[in-house]
Amino acid sequence: MATATVSCGALTIKGILKAEYQQILTPEATHFVAELVARFRPQLQDLLAARQERQAHFDGGALPDFLPETAAIRAGDWHVAALPHDLQDRRVEITGPVDRKMIINALNADVKVFMADFEDSQTPSWDGLIEGQINLRDANLGTISHTDPQSGKHYALNKQSTLLIARVRGLHLWEKHVELDGEQIPGSLFDFALYFFHNYKIRMEKGTGVYFYLPKLQSHLEAKWWDEVFRFTEQRFQVPIGTIRATVLIETLPAAFEMDEILYMLKDHIVALNCGRWDYIFSYIKTLNNHPDRVLPDRQVVTMHQPFLNAYSRLLIKTCHKRGALAMGGMAAFIPAKDAAANEAILARVKADKELEASNGHDGTWVAHPGLAATANAVFAHYLADNPNQLSVSRAEDAPITAEALLAPCEGERTEQGMRTNIRVALQYLAAWISGKGCVPIYGLMEDAATAEISRTSIWQWIKHGKSLSNGKLITATLFASFLEEEAKVVLAEVGVDVWQNQNFERAKTLLLDITTAETLVDFLTLPAYQLLE
Numbered sequence: 001m002a003t004a005t006v007s008c009g010a011l012t013i014k015g016i017l018k019a020e021y022q023q024i025l026t027p028e029a030t031h032f033v034a035e036l037v038a039r040f041r042p043q044l045q046d047l048l049a050a051r052q053e054r055q056a057h058f059d060g061g062a063l064p065d066f067l068p069e070t071a072a073i074r075a076g077d078w079h080v081a082a083l084p085h086d087l088q089d090r091r092v093e094i095t096g097p098v099d100r101k102m103i104i105n106a107l108n109a110d111v112k113v114f115m116a117d118f119e120d121s122q123t124p125s126w127d128g129l130i131e132g133q134i135n136l137r138d139a140n141l142g143t144i145s146h147t148d149p150q151s152g153k154h155y156a157l158n159k160q161s162t163l164l165i166a167r168v169r170g171l172h173l174w175e176k177h178v179e180l181d182g183e184q185i186p187g188s189l190f191d192f193a194l195y196f197f198h199n200y201k202i203r204m205e206k207g208t209g210v211y212f213y214l215p216k217l218q219s220h221l222e223a224k225w226w227d228e229v230f231r232f233t234e235q236r237f238q239v240p241i242g243t244i245r246a247t248v249l250i251e252t253l254p255a256a257f258e259m260d261e262i263l264y265m266l267k268d269h270i271v272a273l274n275c276g277r278w279d280y281i282f283s284y285i286k287t288l289n290n291h292p293d294r295v296l297p298d299r300q301v302v303t304m305h306q307p308f309l310n311a312y313s314r315l316l317i318k319t320c321h322k323r324g325a326l327a328m329g330g331m332a333a334f335i336p337a338k339d340a341a342a343n344e345a346i347l348a349r350v351k352a353d354k355e356l357e358a359s360n361g362h363d364g365t366w367v368a369h370p371g372l373a374a375t376a377n378a379v380f381a382h383y384l385a386d387n388p389n390q391l392s393v394s395r396a397e398d399a400p401i402t403a404e405a406l407l408a409p410c411e412g413e414r415t416e417q418g419m420r421t422n423i424r425v426a427l428q429y430l431a432a433w434i435s436g437k438g439c440v441p442i443y444g445l446m447e448d449a450a451t452a453e454i455s456r457t458s459i460w461q462w463i464k465h466g467k468s469l470s471n472g473k474l475i476t477a478t479l480f481a482s483f484l485e486e487e488a489k490v491v492l493a494e495v496g497v498d499v500w501q502n503q504n505f506e507r508a509k510t511l512l513l514d515i516t517t518a519e520t521l522v523d524f525l526t527l528p529a530y531q532l533l534e
């Protein structure tokens with residue numbers, strides 16, 4: 001354990017300091033972390049308390065709505081700052097955790113952008129985070145390379161044009177390995193400070209800025225907080241305002257009602273909003289968890305064709321383009337299959353998903369795997385034609401998108417097969433997450449923290465509201481516990497005894513039972529799961 005007393009308090013690093021970690025946790029870098037935490041943690045605590053208060057209001061029967069107090073912002077005639085030259089064309093972005101091999105593969109993929117993820121696809125283990133910072137610094141330097149210890153395969157960059165954007169952790173996550181004045185620090189500030197500190201000079205020398213994705217914001221006041229963090233940082237390092245640029249994920253239901261306000265609060269720094277559909281669906285369940293008329297059906301039914309999701313995508317495009325920001329689409333969770341016929345079917349589904357986004361007017365989209373880039377590129381090449389984006393698509397002719405449209409109930413069946421699949425997916429994902437892998441393929445789909453949240457909260461909400469399955473069985477905690485026992489046996493047979501024993505499946509099973517049968521909905525599965533990480 002290393003404790004350093006810095007001018008703004010005592011910063012204690014409890015994580016193991018391997019020799020190479022000293023490159024990241026330098027006295028100057030940790031001093032900057034401490035400065036940010038001292039200045040911004042108190043406000044963040046207030047913002048997190050405000051989330052709880054607002055949720056209590058929704059739990060009491062209220063529904064989210066556009067805010068009366070910010071009507072002037074929505075009605076006003078203003079634009080965000082001009083887009084930097086290298087953020088004009090973002091037609092296809094690949095995403096992935098900050099693993100060294102995957103970073104190289106992602107930067108070599110046929111995409112414009114790589115979103116390097118400290119969030120949904122990354123377990124925030126101490127080693128994973130610090131190695132991730134080393135990897136991203138090397139990626140920005142253009143020197144990153146890797147030799148796989150098992151296969152001996154060597155990885156190096158064969159292309160320098162892919163733009164790197166880092167996604168930091170959500171505001172609810174704390175970094176338990178670092179304390180300031182005896183209290184844990186926000187994970188978001190830890191990721192942001194270290195990434196900025198180690199990369200701003202490298203990137204500015206290359207004529208670009210320092211670019212971030214901001215996840216899971218719930219209000220424009222949280223956007224304002226980030227804007228203040230950015231301004232403080234730019235001033236502190238004497239770089240121009242706008243050196244830092246952000247893309248904000250609109251992936252919570254409350255934030256969908258504050259898109260204009262979020263753009264406005266960050267207007268010197270923001271370049272785009274993004275439809276983070278998986279967390280958005282999770283947030284719909286969570287925000288409306290006490291509303292019996294908004295319970296979702298099987299996860300497989302909740303596609304972007306559902307009216308409430310299509311309304312959200314169209315509102316995001318309309319709002320962004322009116323303000324001069326890009327409107328990014330999201331992730332189809334399909335990943336390539338080894339079998340050719342199965343793969344063809346997957347590519348057809350990805351194509352259909354991207355067609356919907358591009359025809360709605362999105363400027364770009366996400367893929368989970370390099371094998372999907374060509375499909376997404378072809379769709380966007382068709383819609384963009386000779387343009388870098390679709391900013392000219394105003395959707396001004398659309399009827400106003402109402403609160404009712406954003407909140408529309410989603411019809412569909414709740415099947416026993418759907419419930420059992422949710423259980424197997426959540427169980428396997430939790431085991432993987434606790435074992436250090438935040439993103440894994442399960443039954444042919446990419447599963448990460450956001451998709452797994454849908455699986456476990458769906459069941460919680462079905463139990464809470466006494467829903468029945470399509471075969472008439474009443475969904476109770478007892479039914480869930482018996483299905484969990486049965487599905488655990490199925491998973492055990494699938495993965496084998498060794499994997500079950502060595503990769504935290506028993507702990508995952510206990511955790512899944514606890515959070516699914518809890519009286520009150522657990523806010524994020526990563527909060528109790530983080531307690532299980534060293």
Ligand SMILES: CC(=O)SCCNC(=O)CCNC(=O)[C@H](O)C(C)(C)COP(=O)(O)OP(=O)(O)OC[C@H]1O[C@@H](n2cnc3c(N)ncnc32)[C@H](O)[C@@H]1OP(=O)(O)O
Pocket residue numbers: 094095096097101102103105106117120121278279331335336367368369370439440441445446447448450451
């Ligand atoms: C809701 C959201 O937040 S979405 C954003 C967060 N989620 C993500 O970012 C998903 C990222 N995707 C992934 O992590 C992976 O694609 C997985 C885990 C789903 C599947 O990975 P794998 O099982 O390794 O797939 P597969 O075996 O087909 O990979 C083939 C190759 O492609 C590489 N690859 C796969 N996905 C990616 C990716 N997203 N970025 C870079 N390389 C990738 C693999 O590393 C592998 O490389 P190799 O041949 O050199 O060993």
Ligand SMILES: O=CC(=O)O
Pocket residue numbers: 120249251275276277278279280330331450
């Ligand atoms: O972060 C993306 C999402 O869909 O969630």
Ligand SMILES: [Mg+2]
Pocket residue numbers: 120215249251276278279450
């Ligand atoms: Mg997300």
